[in-house]
Amino acid sequence: MPLLEVQELRVEFPTRRGVLTALDGVSFAIEAGEVLGVVGESGAGKSLTGAAVIGLLEPPGRVAGGQILLDGRRIDGLPYEQMRRIRGREIGAIFQDPLTTLNPLYTVGQQLAETMLTHLPVNPAEARRRAIRWLEDVGIPGAAQRIDAYPHEFSGGMRQRVVIALALCAEPRLVIADEPTTALDVSIQAQIITLLKGLCREHGTAIMLITHDMGVIAETADRVAVMYAGRIAEIGPVRDVIKHARHPYTVGLMGSIPSLSARVERLAQIDGAMPRLAAIPPGCAFHPRCGHAFARCKSERPELMDAGGSSRAACWLHAADSASAMVAGAPREARPGDARPGDARPGAARQGVADDAR
């Protein structure tokens, strides 16, 4: 049984002009100790998925369908108090901006101790001892003295280390890291990711790593889910997805990443923009931007289907029935150099500077 299983998750925002569906049919699973990367453009629903899992959707957002299972136990729609006991204890969270994540009025030691006292059977003295050990573990020099320092006395990178300690101190089995390095200097991003991964491996904690940085995913994740317009476009082992992307969107995403080894004059760009939530096209949400779209893509929505290797993609190109015959298995041979499976050459209009998948 996977540690976390999300099935057909649907998140809606009721607004004055109608209900917006922000997540639609999102399904994935995370095994114990596994690192699942979640990538996509801004607004693809990555963070929302994380918020739904930990039960902190901002109202009026709500889980409108599907289920979220932790150890096979359903956790969506739990009463607030029961969900509270899961947060921090079973599922931890790390946010994007370490400068605003810590309460400025409490010392880091107080915040650590408070979290442990809430979830673990420890007394204040023991909580303090553990807090010092956690600060040491996340690499804060002079932890025994720094424990009584306030957040503003730490630099951004150090604060993110404190946030990691806070997320892990009650020893959750899953931690949702939402863009944990985006707000940091490039020079310390790698340190923080290495630290997070190392600590989680040590404690057997699974990570749901939400980011738009494919580099981070490539280094860290075991599997990756690519999200587009509130749906999962492709999910699979990280090597497969990077080297042999199966979904045209993923192919475009990979093509827009600059590479040191490959000599390209200009980076590939996916034409157009992700649709607004109010105007998600019928059928496959990507079809207006897809060079391979055919009739079926416009009318019928593709579910995740086996797409060769261990990957699953929500794309009709991989359907086992008549549709796949049309492209004669071409996508299965997709290579990272190709902008599009089956395409001889990327069209001139699709070339340009990479914009979103930084």
Place this chain on the structure above:
Amino acid sequence: MFIYILSRIGQAVPVILTVTFIAFAMFAYVGDPVTIMLGQDYTEEQRQALIEALGLDQPFFVQYARFVANAVRGEFGLSYRLGRPVLSLIAERLPATLELSLVAAALALLVGVPMGVFTGLYRESWLSRAFLVFSLVGVSLPTFLIGILLILVFAVILGWLPSFGRGEVVVFGWWSTGLLTASGLKALILPSITLGLFQMTLIMRLVRAEMLEVLRTDYIKFARARGLSNRAVHFGHALKNTLVPVITITGLQLGAIVAFAIVTETVFQWPGMGLLFIQSVGYADIPVMSAYLMLIALMFVSINLIVDLLYYAVDPRLRVDRGRLGRTGV
């Protein structure tokens, strides 16, 4: 810390000096004390003797310096109206005013803060809406009208509470208190509600606005994500972060409560300083007026100092000394 306090006191000195100057100018320019003190029949020698005795023949600044020196020693002269030392008059009245003001302020805080927290947390509930409507009444109705309405309802119609005075008081040395007798407490209810209502609604609205602001912050989201109890999130993390502005306003309002107790004391014939001041104005009793002016100024300045020190206690970011200031950026 010590230097901080010293610098704050240093800033307070010019304020106090300015107020003493204004208070002193009242003597010099509002009426002639010699004429007032001599009465109808006097000789020119008597007049000269009195002028010399009072030091009025001295240059302006010498007089002013003497006035300040006397004020520092608590010598404010004799009341023209009652012929008694101003200091003892004020000392007699001070407990009544302070008691009323502190009870009103406590009421404003103890009711205003929880109401603010509640309306901030449960924006949509009907009770929140009711509180907001009520607060609009508190903010918009003038104090004297509220006082008169309360008297009408609770003293005249229902007859539950006295409409004026302090009730029985217990005296300890120079301090008299109405807090220890039933009639004293009953007499305190209506005036303190009248005096505190405006502040209560102000604090409630302020706390509500601040709560709404703070609840949106990342650290509150993170506190929830850490699974802290609602109580800890709302009061430990959210409310504490709203305190700096609340302390500022409450502090300034406490000064205002003491100063503007005048209206409430007049409505309820409360034997405090405000009532004394109003009576003195009627008689042009300048020593009392100027002493009252200085006392209120001193009170405002001290409250401001306390407020600044409270910031220090609440917000660790202010405790950063200048050497480390660079690291607090952003």
